[in-house]
Amino acid sequence: MQSMASNVIVILGTGGTIAGQAASATDNVGYKAGQLSVASLVAAIPALAGLPLETEQVAQLDSKDMDFATWQRLAAAVDRHLARPEVGAVIITHGTDTLEETAYFLQRVLAPRKPVVMTAAMRPATALQADGPQNLLDAVAVAACPEATGVSVVLAGQVHGADQVQKAHSYRIDGFCSRDEAVVAWVEEGRVRTVGAWPHSGEALGLNRIARAAGAWPKVQILLNHASADGSLVQAMQAVGTAGIVVAGTGNGTLSQGLEQALLDAQAQGVKVLRSTRCQAGPVLDNGTGLASAGSLSPVKARVEMILQLLA
Numbered sequence: 001m002q003s004m005a006s007n008v009i010v011i012l013g014t015g016g017t018i019a020g021q022a023a024s025a026t027d028n029v030g031y032k033a034g035q036l037s038v039a040s041l042v043a044a045i046p047a048l049a050g051l052p053l054e055t056e057q058v059a060q061l062d063s064k065d066m067d068f069a070t071w072q073r074l075a076a077a078v079d080r081h082l083a084r085p086e087v088g089a090v091i092i093t094h095g096t097d098t099l100e101e102t103a104y105f106l107q108r109v110l111a112p113r114k115p116v117v118m119t120a121a122m123r124p125a126t127a128l129q130a131d132g133p134q135n136l137l138d139a140v141a142v143a144a145c146p147e148a149t150g151v152s153v154v155l156a157g158q159v160h161g162a163d164q165v166q167k168a169h170s171y172r173i174d175g176f177c178s179r180d181e182a183v184v185a186w187v188e189e190g191r192v193r194t195v196g197a198w199p200h201s202g203e204a205l206g207l208n209r210i211a212r213a214a215g216a217w218p219k220v221q222i223l224l225n226h227a228s229a230d231g232s233l234v235q236a237m238q239a240v241g242t243a244g245i246v247v248a249g250t251g252n253g254t255l256s257q258g259l260e261q262a263l264l265d266a267q268a269q270g271v272k273v274l275r276s277t278r279c280q281a282g283p284v285l286d287n288g289t290g291l292a293s294a295g296s297l298s299p300v301k302a303r304v305e306m307i308l309q310l311l312a
């Protein structure tokens with residue numbers, strides 16, 4: 001492990017498979033996420049004993065159920081700890097399912113200069129091949145790395161930036177990738193080898209931006225283009241008070257004629273629309289349709305971005 005200096009690292013627990021338990025060590029899917037406390041996850045790793053670590057349980061959920069109220073609490077906790085001069089970094093244990101959304105949300109809201117390192121596991125803590133302990137140990141190495149900045153995600157020895165990270169496989173232990181192969185670093189035997197760019201600090205939107213009661217956040221939906229797609233879902237979304245729609249188009253964010261027309265109509269009626277792509281990588285370039293591009297953000301991150309814009 002690289003030098004720890006004397007900085008405190010705060011580890012915030014939110015649940016997930018990393019804190020999950022199954023009845024049998026050979027059961028990798030029939031488990032319950034969010035069972036073990038973050039303090040017990042840390043205590044189970046002898047290599048972390050004696051390091052200046054603190055833990056706080058912010059939530060205890062399966063991240064498929066992540067919600068705006070938990071995001072508010074988490075962002076406030078991260079901000080509170082990063083403001084302490086003795087704290088050098090914050091680590092967050094999280095479920096893998098919506099990790100990329102939370103990472104992007106925290107990067108945009110806090111744009112932290114100190115590292116905020118998220119980690120997770122594809123196997124529950126009870127599994128024969130539990131990956132959580134190594135991932136958490138690697139997260140501590142990243143948190144202590146002098147080059148690290150912004151919100152990053154560490155799994156299976158790879159470090160991804162908040163903008164690019166995405167869950168790419170439903171089962172494999174190395175289930176995460178960086179969009180457009182933009183990996184930030186590798187962790188090997190506790191050493192961080194930087195090969196890309198750490199997330200830029202940029203301008204933080206700030207906690208005031210997300211202060212509105214969670215139940216009153218704008219409703220933003222995601223829609224897919226596919227063979228024989230029409231505009232009926234757009235109208236259904238408008239009927240339930242949708243403020244924004246991110247459409248995951250085909251290829252360069254292209255849309256069937258019916259869907260495109262329905263989105264143009266919705267936009268004319270005040271619904272915010274962004275075109276992204278259902279492809280695993282690559283940008284969406286302006287194609288003159290009159291519907292704005294989400295750039296190189298994945299559909300789920302474009303949705304987070306749109307929510308943050310609508311909260312302004």
Ligand code: ASP
Pocket residue numbers: 015016017018033061062063064094095096097098120121122123
């Ligand atoms: N459903 C779990 C979660 O996101 C999956 C995981 O953590 O791997 O909390």
